[in-house]
Amino acid sequence: MIDDALSTPSIRVEPSTLRGEWGISIGEEELFLRVERRREKWRVRLYTLWEGIKPLTPWITIRNLEELWASETLRAVLIQECGEDEWWKVLGRVVDLLRREDASTSMEAEEERGVFNPESEVDSAARELLQDPNFLNYVQEVYEQGVEIDQYRFVLGEQDAKLLVYLLSLSAKTRWPQSLWVTGDSGYGKSNIIRVTLHLMPEGYAKVVSYFTPGALRHGRKNYSLLFIEEWRSGLEQDVRLLSGEDGGYRYEIAVRDPKTGEWTTQTGEIPAKSIFTTSAEGLPSPQLLRRCWLLSVDESEELTRVINTQKALYRAGEIKPVDPEFVKVLRRCVELLDPTLDVIIPYAPPLVDIAEWDRTRLGQFLDLISIIAWLFQYQRPRDKEGRIIALPIDLLTAIQIGWRTLRQSLLKLPERLRRVYEALPENSEGIGKTTKELSLELKISQSCVRTYLADLKTLGYAVSSEGRPKYYWKSAQVLNSAQSIIKQIKWQEIASLTEKALEKASPESVEFYRDHIWGSLYISPEIRHFLETHETGLFLKKEEKISEINLLKRN
Numbered sequence: 001m002i003d004d005a006l007s008t009p010s011i012r013v014e015p016s017t018l019r020g021e022w023g024i025s026i027g028e029e030e031l032f033l034r035v036e037r038r039r040e041k042w043r044v045r046l047y048t049l050w051e052g053i054k055p056l057t058p059w060i061t062i063r064n065l066e067e068l069w070a071s072e073t074l075r076a077v078l079i080q081e082c083g084e085d086e087w088w089k090v091l092g093r094v095v096d097l098l099r100r101e102d103a104s105t106s107m108e109a110e111e112e113r114g115v116f117n118p119e120s121e122v123d124s125a126a127r128e129l130l131q132d133p134n135f136l137n138y139v140q141e142v143y144e145q146g147v148e149i150d151q152y153r154f155v156l157g158e159q160d161a162k163l164l165v166y167l168l169s170l171s172a173k174t175r176w177p178q179s180l181w182v183t184g185d186s187g188y189g190k191s192n193i194i195r196v197t198l199h200l201m202p203e204g205y206a207k208v209v210s211y212f213t214p215g216a217l218r219h220g221r222k223n224y225s226l227l228f229i230e231e232w233r234s235g236l237e238q239d240v241r242l243l244s245g246e247d248g249g250y251r252y253e254i255a256v257r258d259p260k261t262g263e264w265t266t267q268t269g270e271i272p273a274k275s276i277f278t279t280s281a282e283g284l285p286s287p288q289l290l291r292r293c294w295l296l297s298v299d300e301s302e303e304l305t306r307v308i309n310t311q312k313a314l315y316r317a318g319e320i321k322p323v324d325p326e327f328v329k330v331l332r333r334c335v336e337l338l339d340p341t342l343d344v345i346i347p348y349a350p351p352l353v354d355i356a357e358w359d360r361t362r363l364g365q366f367l368d369l370i371s372i373i374a375w376l377f378q379y380q381r382p383r384d385k386e387g388r389i390i391a392l393p394i395d396l397l398t399a400i401q402i403g404w405r406t407l408r409q410s411l412l413k414l415p416e417r418l419r420r421v422y423e424a425l426p427e428n429s430e431g432i433g434k435t436t437k438e439l440s441l442e443l444k445i446s447q448s449c450v451r452t453y454l455a456d457l458k459t460l461g462y463a464v465s466s467e468g469r470p471k472y473y474w475k476s477a478q479v480l481n482s483a484q485s486i487i488k489q490i491k492w493q494e495i496a497s498l499t500e501k502a503l504e505k506a507s508p509e510s511v512e513f514y515r516d517h518i519w520g521s522l523y524i525s526p527e528i529r530h531f532l533e534t535h536e537t538g539l540f541l542k543k544e545e546k547i548s549e550i551n552l553l554k555r556n
Helices: 002-007 064-070 072-082 087-112 119-130 135-145 159-171 190-199 214-218 302-316 325-335 350-354 362-376 393-412 417-422 435-444 449-458 483-489 492-506 510-524 528-532
Strands: 011-018 022-024 031-039 041-048 061-062 178-185 206-209 226-229 240-244 250-257 262-270 275-280 291-295 463-465 471-476
Touching: 011 031, 011 087, 022 087, 031 087, 041 072, 061 064, 064 072, 064 087, 072 087, 119 135, 119 325, 135 159, 135 325, 159 178, 159 190, 159 275, 159 291, 159 362, 159 393, 178 190, 190 226, 190 275, 190 435, 291 393, 291 417, 350 492, 362 393, 393 483, 393 492, 417 435, 417 449, 435 449, 449 463
Parallel strands: 178 275, 178 291, 206 226, 226 275
Antiparallel strands: 011 022, 022 031, 031 041, 041 061, 240 250, 250 262, 463 471
16 A cells, blocks of 8 residues: 555564563664553553663553554654654554554454454454545445435435535544535435435444434433434524534524523533534525535436436345445444544645635635545555645545535535526626526526525525516626636646645655655546546546445455
């Protein structure tokens, strides 16, 4: 794997014992890291073997192995003893050896009790999958092949949308938690895409409530990462106020009547979730809530409806089978193995300021999406000297292809059905506008729907109308460029140059390696070239093999 080649230290790092105590030897009998495992905690202490055995650090207690990266004491000593270019490679090797020892010890304990532990195979398969550049391809096929939950569920089409929902779900575990508002008419799969996504998350990752009430939040688990409110009821925001919590989660305020005095008081509470997902068929959220959400509109086309019905029929006929539940276990384990403490740097962030007319929220969301993608591929990305993941140009390209269509709606604050009406409007109020009847005939939707959509457009500030009757309507804002235009507009050479500088600073030998393996694919890949030449929308990600044809759980 790419990251393995660059992160192998030149200094010897291997398991050893010192005076009967187990640990890890570093260098040629120069350093020894003594390791103790006490239930759910680890204790480590670094010694120098030069002229006797002397401690270099106090005992360091951690709950999980990835916390070693956060130890300033250990880092400072390793930098002094191993050098700027080697310390992080040494520490990475230490964490890997301890992780293997932990897995081996757990397996031996199970064998002593006569219990077969299938999780070891799941772990191995999950690590293999996390090192595969085609990880999102496999996720995409799970959506299309379908899974058994309360019933057979699947998501066809909308390649960018389903992968975006997957990434936003992962974000609840990261430093960049995101929230999602899915809009669309009833019966078009708003909840379905979220339910399939949450099925791929670890058990206990999300809490699902039918509607938002303090009572629904008070009962049940209190340690979930994501809250899914199945339907955001009309008028809810007049009753409940969501506030940002100091820990990155949410707080709520709600007006309640005291049953004894009859007076109204404000009740507050904590929501442990870092991300909130919800759906609504009734309209858009308030501007305050909208600023905090990705706004996703489901595909309501007749063509996709027919394709979906065909797959349902094939499933009932026994010609389609859901994804093997064992593979779902592997995907869930992948999420558990990702380190939530890792940070990401985006060397090419400054030039992205000029690629769109950003508001004060959406550029941050776009940079967050790049960070989430790089974080997902943490087993394949380089690190800087502080242990932070370095986002590569391919992460930017993936973010555009997966997130730009939805981000475009969010920047316009428009779901797809409103965007259609918006784009049918004339550019300004100096020319002849269009009436609701003209728009209804042009778009083949009822006049009542057109009136509702125009009212939303006016409320959001994207349409203006004349006085009197009949009313004429015009646009009042510009449409954000499409994904194809953005990809062609970006100065990729500058993106590559800034990434080179970051890699050079982290590890000079990595520059040429990553240029060949990452940038080469960016510039000469047939998929990218085809994308740019034909101006096609959607992902360049292609399914290279069926999940049903790979069995990650079988080992020779």
